[in-house]
Amino acid sequence: MKYYVIAGEASGDLHGANLMKELQKLDPKAEFRAWGGDLMESAGAKLVKHYRDLAFMGFTEVIQNLRTILGNIAFCKKDIGEYKPDVLILIDYPGFNLRIAEFAQLNGIRVFYYISPQIWAWKQSRVHKIKKYVERMFVILPFEKEFYSRFGMNVDFVGHPLLDSLEQKKDSFASADDFRRKYSLSEKEIIALLPGSRKQEISVMLPLMLSVRKSFPEFQFVIAGAPSLPAEFYKTITGDPNIPVISNVTYELLSHSSAALVTSGTATLETALLQIPEVVCYKGGRISYTIARSLIKVKFISLVNLIMDRLVVTELIQDKLNPKNIEKELRAILETDKRNKMLEDYKELIDKLGGSGASKQTAELMFSYLNKSL
Numbered sequence: 001m002k003y004y005v006i007a008g009e010a011s012g013d014l015h016g017a018n019l020m021k022e023l024q025k026l027d028p029k030a031e032f033r034a035w036g037g038d039l040m041e042s043a044g045a046k047l048v049k050h051y052r053d054l055a056f057m058g059f060t061e062v063i064q065n066l067r068t069i070l071g072n073i074a075f076c077k078k079d080i081g082e083y084k085p086d087v088l089i090l091i092d093y094p095g096f097n098l099r100i101a102e103f104a105q106l107n108g109i110r111v112f113y114y115i116s117p118q119i120w121a122w123k124q125s126r127v128h129k130i131k132k133y134v135e136r137m138f139v140i141l142p143f144e145k146e147f148y149s150r151f152g153m154n155v156d157f158v159g160h161p162l163l164d165s166l167e168q169k170k171d172s173f174a175s176a177d178d179f180r181r182k183y184s185l186s187e188k189e190i191i192a193l194l195p196g197s198r199k200q201e202i203s204v205m206l207p208l209m210l211s212v213r214k215s216f217p218e219f220q221f222v223i224a225g226a227p228s229l230p231a232e233f234y235k236t237i238t239g240d241p242n243i244p245v246i247s248n249v250t251y252e253l254l255s256h257s258s259a260a261l262v263t264s265g266t267a268t269l270e271t272a273l274l275q276i277p278e279v280v281c282y283k284g285g286r287i288s289y290t291i292a293r294s295l296i297k298v299k300f301i302s303l304v305n306l307i308m309d310r311l312v313v314t315e316l317i318q319d320k321l322n323p324k325n326i327e328k329e330l331r332a333i334l335e336t337d338k339r340n341k342m343l344e345d346y347k348e349l350i351d352k353l354g355g356s357g358a359s360k361q362t363a364e365l366m367f368s369y370l371n372k373s374l
Helices: 010-026 038-042 058-064 066-083 094-106 126-133 142-149 161-170 176-182 199-210 231-238 250-255 266-273 286-295 303-308 323-334 336-352 358-370
Strands: 002-007 031-036 046-050 087-091 110-114 136-139 155-157 189-194 219-225 245-247 257-263 278-282 315-317
Touching (some): 010 031, 010 087, 038 046, 087 094, 142 155, 199 231, 199 257, 199 278, 219 250, 266 278, 303 336
Parallel strands (some): 189 219
C-alpha cells in the first residue's frame, strides 16, 4: 500500500518513524511519502518537506508567514493528488493537517489521525471538522477517548508512544561517567535546560533559564539542543561558550540529570517518564499569549498535570516565569520532600498511560482497518 504521512514537528517525526517501522513489518511492500524529518526519512519515507521549514509559532508569526503557509498547503494538496496514496496518516499539527484532511476525504482518500491535536484544550469546534473528514482517530492520552466518544467518533486509545521510544533509547545510554567524558562535562551534578525547538521560543526561554545559574554553583547547567539548530545559535544567545550544548541525546542528558527546566510541550512528559523532577516554563509574546489565554479551556499547560488532572509539576507561565520564581521552584525539587512526592506521582502517571506497544498496536489497527472495506 501507499502511505502519505504528515508531521509538523520533531515529536511527530519520532512517532511517525516508529509507526512506519511497525507498518513495514505488516506490509513489506509499503511505500511512504512524508512531510516530517530525518527520522522518518531514515525509516524509509521519501521526504517531501522537512518540519523545520513548517514551524511557525504564535498568532503573530503565523500572520507574518501566511503566504508561505498557504503555499505549503497548496503544494501538499497537489503532491497528494499526484501520489494517490491508499491512506493519509496525519500526526498532530492541526492547523495544516485539518485542511489536508478535508482535501483528501473529498478526493476519496482514506484519512487516519494519529496523535490528536489538543482540541480539548482550545478550538473544540474543530472536533466537528475531524468527525466529518477523518475516518478513524488513534489517541495517546487516556482522557481523549472519552472526549471524542462524546461526539460519536471512531476512536482507539493506543497508549503513549513515548513509553516505547524511551525504552528503546535506554538500552543505548552510556554510564554517567562515560557520558560526562564524552561531552567534556565536569563532575558536578547536572541541571538540564530544555528551552524548546524553535528559534523564537529558545531566544525567550533560554536567558530566563540561565538567569539562576549563579545561584546553583554546585551544579552545571547543560542545554539540550534542538536537532535542527547548530550549537553556534545557542552560543549567540548565552554569550558564554563554556555553557555546554548537547544535541540529539536529550533523553540521555535527562537520564543523567538531577532536575530540569523544561519549556511546555511534549518535553514535559518525556522528562516525567524518565523520572526527572522538573519545573515547567512558558513565556510567549504578549499578544499571542493574551489571545491564547482567552481561548484555552484547560486548567494546566503541562501534559503531566493534564493527564493526572492535578498539579504535579509547577508551571511558571508568562509573568510568573522570572528569576526569583525559577530559583525557588528549582531549589524545591532538588530537596527531599517535594522531589520524592513528584517521583511518586510520576509512577502513577506511567500507569495511566496504558503501558508499552503504542506504535505496534496503532500499526496493527491501521492495517486491519485498511484491509476492510468502508
